[in-house]
Amino acid sequence: MQVIGIVAEYNPFHTGHAYQIARTRQSLGGECAVVAVMSGNWVQQADCAIADKWLRARLALMGGVDLVLELPTVWATASAEGFARGAISLLERSGVVDVLSFGSEGGEVDKLAEVAACLNTPAYQQAVAARAGSGLPFAVCRQQAVEELLGSEYGALLSRPNNNLGIEYIRSLRAGNSSIRPMTVLRQGADHNALLGSADHENRPPFVSATQIRMDLMEGNWDRAQPYLVPGGRAVLEGSLVGLPGLRRVERAVLAKLRTMGAENWAKLPDSGQAEGLPQRLERAGKQCTDLKDFFDRAKTKRYTHARLRRLVLWAYLGITTQDIPHSPPYLRVLGFNARGQELLRQMKDCARLPVLTKPAHARQLSEKGQRLFELEARCTDLYDLCFETILPPGREWTTGPVRMLEEER
Known part of the structure; x- marks a missing residue:
C-alpha cells in the first residue's frame, strides 16, 4: 500500500x-x-x-x-x-x-518542476539581483526573473x-x-x-x-x-465549549509588545529586513500606532508586503527569534491517528529518522534542541489560548495527547 x-x-x-x-x-x-x-x-x-x-x-x-x-x-x-x-x-x-x-x-506537475529547477540556477540568481534595487517586493522580482528565463507562461505560475x-x-x-x-x-x-x-x-x-x-x-x-x-x-x-478564537481579543497585548520593541529587538526576528533598515521603521511604527491597522499603515511600503509585516508582528507577539528556528525539525509530533495511522506509527518505530512523540511527556526525553522547540510550542499554545472568549488555563501542550479514532473506540 x-x-x-x-x-x-x-x-x-x-x-x-x-x-x-x-x-x-x-x-x-x-x-x-x-x-x-x-x-x-x-x-x-x-x-x-x-x-x-x-x-x-x-x-x-x-x-x-x-x-x-x-x-x-x-x-x-x-x-x-x-x-x-x-x-x-x-x-x-x-x-x-x-x-x-x-x-x-x-495542475501540471512537470511545469511546476521546471520552475523549481529554474529557481536553483545561477542565471535566476543574477536575474533577481539585477532587480534588487527596484524597490519592488521580492515576489514580483522573482516572477519577473522566471519570465525572463522561461517565458511568461512559467512566470505566471508563481502568481x-x-x-x-x-x-x-x-x-x-x-x-x-x-x-x-x-x-x-x-x-x-x-x-x-x-x-x-x-x-x-x-x-x-x-x-x-x-x-x-x-x-x-x-x-x-x-x-x-x-x-x-x-x-x-x-x-x-x-461542541467546543470555549467557542472560536479571534486574534482581535489579544490586540492590546500585541500593541503592548510592539510599543516596547526597539530596532535591535525587531532585528532579531526572522526575515527582519535588517540590511534594508526595516527594524528602524518598525520601531517608529510601534511607538506611534494606536491599533494594528495604524501600525501596518505606518510600516508598509511597496517593498514590504502586508503578509511579511503580519508575520513579523506575530513573531514579535510569540517571541520567536531567528535563533529559535532549528535548521530542521528535531521531532515528529503526533496530533491524531486512526487504525491505519496506528499501523503507520508501528512502521515508523523502525524507519523514522526522528523521535516520534505520541505523548507530551516524551518531549522531556528529547535532545536539548528538541526540548527548546517543544517548550516554545507550549508558549505559543498558551498565547493562542488567550484568543478565546473564555481564556483557557495555561499548560495544554503538556497535558493534551493525540486524537485517537480507532474502530474499537467509536
Whole structure:
C-alpha cells in the first residue's frame, strides 16, 4: 500500500480537502494511507487557527486522513519557502511516505518542476539581483526573473499561491534528494482566499475557500458553512465549549509588545529586513500606532508586503527569534491517528529518522534542541489560548495527547 503525504493547514478541513484526497487515491489506483503534516495553532497568514490543532486533527481524521503530524509554529508561520522546507523535512523523515500530493491552480506537475529547477540556477540568481534595487517586493522580482528565463507562461505560475507552494515543495524534495514523488491535483472551485458575492449565497458552488468558511463560522452562519465541512464537522466545532478564537481579543497585548520593541529587538526576528533598515521603521511604527491597522499603515511600503509585516508582528507577539528556528525539525509530533495511522506509527518505530512523540511527556526525553522547540510550542499554545472568549488555563501542550479514532473506540 502506498502512503500519500499532504501538507495542509486544514483551517478547517473542508470538501476541497476531501476532494484532493479522493482524487489522489484514485490516481494511485486504490486505497492508500494518508499522512498529513498540519500547521499547529498558528497559521501562515499570521493568524490564530479557527480551532485548536487537536480539534482540527479530529476533523481531518473524519475527512479521510489517517495520521496527522504537527508542523511546528516556527515553520507554520513562515514564508512559502520556510513553510515547505519544514513540512517536507517531516514527511521525508517519517520514513513511510511515497508520494507528495498538493493542490495547484496549474495542475501540471512537470511545469511546476521546471520552475523549481529554474529557481536553483545561477542565471535566476543574477536575474533577481539585477532587480534588487527596484524597490519592488521580492515576489514580483522573482516572477519577473522566471519570465525572463522561461517565458511568461512559467512566470505566471508563481502568481498563484498554491502553485507557489507546490514549487517550493518540489524544491525542498530535490534539496534533500528525497525519493518522495510529487504529484498535483488541479484546484477546483473558488480561488485561495476568495469570498462569495451576495448573489453567490443563493446558489453556492460545490467548493468554497477556507477563508469563506472561516468568515461564515465567525459570523455565526453555521448553515452556510455546514455543506462544506466534513460530515459531523459542525457538531464537533459547535461542541467546543470555549467557542472560536479571534486574534482581535489579544490586540492590546500585541500593541503592548510592539510599543516596547526597539530596532535591535525587531532585528532579531526572522526575515527582519535588517540590511534594508526595516527594524528602524518598525520601531517608529510601534511607538506611534494606536491599533494594528495604524501600525501596518505606518510600516508598509511597496517593498514590504502586508503578509511579511503580519508575520513579523506575530513573531514579535510569540517571541520567536531567528535563533529559535532549528535548521530542521528535531521531532515528529503526533496530533491524531486512526487504525491505519496506528499501523503507520508501528512502521515508523523502525524507519523514522526522528523521535516520534505520541505523548507530551516524551518531549522531556528529547535532545536539548528538541526540548527548546517543544517548550516554545507550549508558549505559543498558551498565547493562542488567550484568543478565546473564555481564556483557557495555561499548560495544554503538556497535558493534551493525540486524537485517537480507532474502530474499537467509536
